[in-house]
Amino acid sequence: MVRHRLKDVAERAGVSVKTVSNVVNGYVHVRPDTRARVEEAIAELNYRPNLSARNLRKGRTGVIAFAVPELDIPYFAELARHVVTAAAELGWTVLIDQTGGGREQERVVASGITEHLIDGLIFSPLALTAEDLTGLAGTPMVLLGERVDHGPADHVGIDNVGAAREITAHLAGLGRRRIAAIGSQRTPEGASARLRLAGYTAALADAGLAYDERLVAPATAWHRADGAAAMRALLTSGVRPDAVFCFNDTLALGALRTLHEAGLRVPGDVAVAGFDDIEDGRFSVPTLSTVAPDKERIARLAVELLAGRIDGDRTAPPRELSAPWNLAPRESTLGR
Amino acid sequence: MVRHRLKDVAERAGVSVKTVSNVVNGYVHVRPDTRARVEEAIAELNYRPNLSARNLRKGRTGVIAFAVPELDIPYFAELARHVVTAAAELGWTVLIDQTGGGREQERVVASGITEHLIDGLIFSPLALTAEDLTGLAGTPMVLLGERVDHGPADHVGIDNVGAAREITAHLAGLGRRRIAAIGSQRTPEGASARLRLAGYTAALADAGLAYDERLVAPATAWHRADGAAAMRALLTSGVRPDAVFCFNDTLALGALRTLHEAGLRVPGDVAVAGFDDIEDGRFSVPTLSTVAPDKERIARLAVELLAGRIDGDRTAPPRELSAPWNLAPRESTLGR
DNA sequence: CATGGTTTGTACAACGTTGTAACCAACGTT
DNA sequence: AACGTTGGTTACAACGTTGTACAAACCATG
Numbered sequence: 001m002v003r004h005r006l007k008d009v010a011e012r013a014g015v016s017v018k019t020v021s022n023v024v025n026g027y028v029h030v031r032p033d034t035r036a037r038v039e040e041a042i043a044e045l046n047y048r049p050n051l052s053a054r055n056l057r058k059g060r061t062g063v064i065a066f067a068v069p070e071l072d073i074p075y076f077a078e079l080a081r082h083v084v085t086a087a088a089e090l091g092w093t094v095l096i097d098q099t100g101g102g103r104e105q106e107r108v109v110a111s112g113i114t115e116h117l118i119d120g121l122i123f124s125p126l127a128l129t130a131e132d133l134t135g136l137a138g139t140p141m142v143l144l145g146e147r148v149d150h151g152p153a154d155h156v157g158i159d160n161v162g163a164a165r166e167i168t169a170h171l172a173g174l175g176r177r178r179i180a181a182i183g184s185q186r187t188p189e190g191a192s193a194r195l196r197l198a199g200y201t202a203a204l205a206d207a208g209l210a211y212d213e214r215l216v217a218p219a220t221a222w223h224r225a226d227g228a229a230a231m232r233a234l235l236t237s238g239v240r241p242d243a244v245f246c247f248n249d250t251l252a253l254g255a256l257r258t259l260h261e262a263g264l265r266v267p268g269d270v271a272v273a274g275f276d277d278i279e280d281g282r283f284s285v286p287t288l289s290t291v292a293p294d295k296e297r298i299a300r301l302a303v304e305l306l307a308g309r310i311d312g313d314r315t316a317p318p319r320e321l322s323a324p325w326n327l328a329p330r331e332s333t334l335g336r
Numbered sequence: 337m338v339r340h341r342l343k344d345v346a347e348r349a350g351v352s353v354k355t356v357s358n359v360v361n362g363y364v365h366v367r368p369d370t371r372a373r374v375e376e377a378i379a380e381l382n383y384r385p386n387l388s389a390r391n392l393r394k395g396r397t398g399v400i401a402f403a404v405p406e407l408d409i410p411y412f413a414e415l416a417r418h419v420v421t422a423a424a425e426l427g428w429t430v431l432i433d434q435t436g437g438g439r440e441q442e443r444v445v446a447s448g449i450t451e452h453l454i455d456g457l458i459f460s461p462l463a464l465t466a467e468d469l470t471g472l473a474g475t476p477m478v479l480l481g482e483r484v485d486h487g488p489a490d491h492v493g494i495d496n497v498g499a500a501r502e503i504t505a506h507l508a509g510l511g512r513r514r515i516a517a518i519g520s521q522r523t524p525e526g527a528s529a530r531l532r533l534a535g536y537t538a539a540l541a542d543a544g545l546a547y548d549e550r551l552v553a554p555a556t557a558w559h560r561a562d563g564a565a566a567m568r569a570l571l572t573s574g575v576r577p578d579a580v581f582c583f584n585d586t587l588a589l590g591a592l593r594t595l596h597e598a599g600l601r602v603p604g605d606v607a608v609a610g611f612d613d614i615e616d617g618r619f620s621v622p623t624l625s626t627v628a629p630d631k632e633r634i635a636r637l638a639v640e641l642l643a644g645r646i647d648g649d650r651t652a653p654p655r656e657l658s659a660p661w662n663l664a665p666r667e668s669t670l671g672r
Numbered sequence: 673c674a675t676g677g678t679t680t681g682t683a684c685a686a687c688g689t690t691g692t693a694a695c696c697a698a699c700g701t702t
Numbered sequence: 703a704a705c706g707t708t709g710g711t712t713a714c715a716a717c718g719t720t721g722t723a724c725a726a727a728c729c730a731t732g
Contacts, residue, residue: 001707003718005717005718005719006718006719007718008719015681015682016681016682016683017682017683017718017719018681018682018683018719018720018721019682020682021720022504022680022681022720025720027680029678029681030548030681031679031680031681031682032620032682034680034681049718049719050392050452050453050717050718050719050721051390051392051453051718051719052389052452052453052717052718053388053392053452053687053717053718053720054718054719055388055687055708055718055719055721056386056388056389056392056686056687056688056689056717056718057686057687057720057721058687058719058720063431063453070417070619071413071416071417072413072416072417072615074408074410074413077407077408077410077413078408078431080407080408081406081407081434082406084407084432084434085434087460091449093429093431093433093453094431094432095399095431095432096416096420096430096431096432097429098420098421116384116385116386116388116389116688117388117389117399117429117530119385133513155463188662219690224615224618224619225617242728253619254621255618256621257620257623259621260621260622261672276546278561279408279560280589280616282560283560283561283564283589283590283592283593284589284593284620284621285592285593285596285620285621286596287593287668294372316536317694319487336597341688341689342688342689342690343688349686351711351712352687352711352712353688353690353712354690354691354711354712355710355711355712357689357690358690358710358711361690365708365709365710366709366710366711367709367710367711370710370711385688385689386687386689387689388687388688389687389689389690389717390688390689390690391689391717392688392689392717392718392719393685393688393689393690393691393716393717394689394690394717395717400698451716480707481727482677496717497724530690660724
């Protein structure tokens with residue numbers, strides 16, 4: 001299992017190193033018989049190009065990074081799958097990075113600890129601000145999520161306010177009057193939370209319902225456990241909601257769990273809605289009504305924007321793209 | 337945002353290129369004031385080493401790959417998180433690869449399309465055989481899962497037969513007599529399935545229960561939808577199980593869903609157990625009894641084995657390591 | 673058969689880094 | 703005073719690849 005180099009192939013085929021390189025790279029002006037000899041030698045030696053050398057020479061690596069706060073958050077895992085698929089179509093390999101969501105870690109990623117190893121970065125920041133990003137736009141970057149928009153880099157998002165408004169309207173349309181929200185955040189990290197809260201509030205106004213602060217439960221993180229805890233808090237606080245809009249699906253799944261433990265029926269006693277449309281929600285008991293962002297589209301747009309930056313104009317003003325979404329009403333609001 | 341090289345730093349600091357390299361690499365014999373000058377220059381220019389060049393020179397990249405069939409299978413996502421964490425402690429970056437589970441794709445990954453880009457590979461094959469792997473052990477490799485053990489590379493697994501046997505015994509211990517199994521596979525890919533089936537069969541014998549073929553439901557893939565379908569098949573086949581051991585958690589979550597739709601109570605009418613201990617199972621309704629493999633340990637062992645191969649003896653005979661697991665009985669068998 | 677253009681192949685340098693060998697200065701030892 | 707030793711630094715080559723410039727071979731044309 002020795003590693004061979006262009007030189008070895010060249011010697012075996014009786015040509016120059018460059019000719020082998022030309023064959024490998026599909027250069028047209030190579031005589032058919034020469035090409036055949038070279039290809040034979042390549043096969044015999046099982047030659048593979050050394051990517052480090054090629055990258056050094058070309059200044060490109062063919063690798064892009066996809067950085068997310070946590071890999072085992074289903075939404076990010078599903079998104080990652082689509083990013084990998086979309087990138088593969090352009091011949092790119094994806095390096096997946098897990099930041100942990102901390103500001104310092106995210107800054108390290110953004111400022112490019114992986115620099116010179118990747119051609120570009122698709123980044124879903126939680127804690128980072130637009131200021132953190134300004135100036136260090138060394139590597140082409142595309143931002144996802146709601147943390148930073150209209151920042152110094154291209155951005156793909158969805159209309160959070162509109163989507164939140166519509167799903168809250170869906171709850172109101174069922175005749176629910178005491179609609180709670182789970183997942184609010186006062187920290188600067190809570191950009192998505194703010195937008196979804198805004199949509200929630202707007203929908204309440206549309207429906208002629210009063211905004212009641214006691215119905216809005218905060219959640220530091222957006223995991224199942226946080227949703228369960230928030231729901232418990234709502235139930236013990238005395239205000240009994242007849243519906244809950246959770247700012248993402250894992251929160252909602254946690255909330256479902258708590259409602260079950262409390263012996264309340266969903267949607268009979270309390271209707272529940274989430275956001276993200278993760279796979280779990282399609283099989284939970286009951287199945288989860290949610291906002292379904294077009295993840296495949298988000299991934300594809302991000303990859304295409306990145307491709308544009310890498311191959312094209314890096315100084316063009318940042319672009320803002322929006323991916324479509326739709327409502328997925330299921331048992332947790334409609335019943336069976 | 338110009339990219340600087342060692343040479344630029346050297347000129348600015350008034351030293352040779354090699355001295356800068358020495359500083360960057362923490363070489364000891366550098367006079368403090370020289371070091372300070374160099375570091376200042378590095379900071380001023382915001383210098384980052386070019387990894388391609390370094391890799392070319394050193395023959396190492398500092399990147400390992402983690403290849404899994406699908407990223408959005410929760411078990412793999414959770415495992416990936418632990419691999420990334422364990423690898424980070426050794427200063428490695430992890431490139432996550434999604435094979436799709438096909439034999440050809442897996443062969444491509446194994447034979448090293450990423451060659452020269454990675455120092456080693458942690459690989460969870462579904463379709464690949466030991467023969468596929470023999471000979472192409474160019475890059476150090478560690479295998480996970482049950483598909484290939486005692487093959488040509490290091491392997492980390494858990495005692496599938498023992499674990500399956502014990503959780504089935506748990507069901508029998510609750511007094512269940514018609515214990516079904518979901519997830520059997522006759523294809524060569526179904527290595528885990530065969531082992532878990534063996535454990536299931538052994539436990540039946542231990543409990544003095546007859547093996548009934550009609551109680552064993554196949555499942556091509558192990559997703560939620562497959563579990564739901566298999567459970568439907570079991571329910572309509574006329575043999576009414578009073579317990580089901582699903583060969584993984586997603587199958588079990590699908591089965592729970594079907595049971596719910598059929599109006600059967602869990603565990604009252606049917607007790608359900610899974611395998612993997614994914615996060616979802618801790619918040620499902622009811623919570624899922626399962627086998628909990630020590631994922632963190634699996635990841636750590638895999639990374640350590642790989643480190644041993646990369647830095648040490650590549651010709652040593654393959655090692656077989658086993659990670660611990662434990663039973664996690666929850667509501668789906670115990671009730672509330 | 674000279675002319676000029678195209679095709680096919682080669683030599684060389686360069687990408688940015690680090691290992692090797694070598695150098696000079698300062699030092700302590702004989 | 704001469705000698706090795708060590709510390710601190712440097713010049714040079716090399717890692718494997720590809721772009722550039724050019725030479726050689728080939729072909730068609732007048």
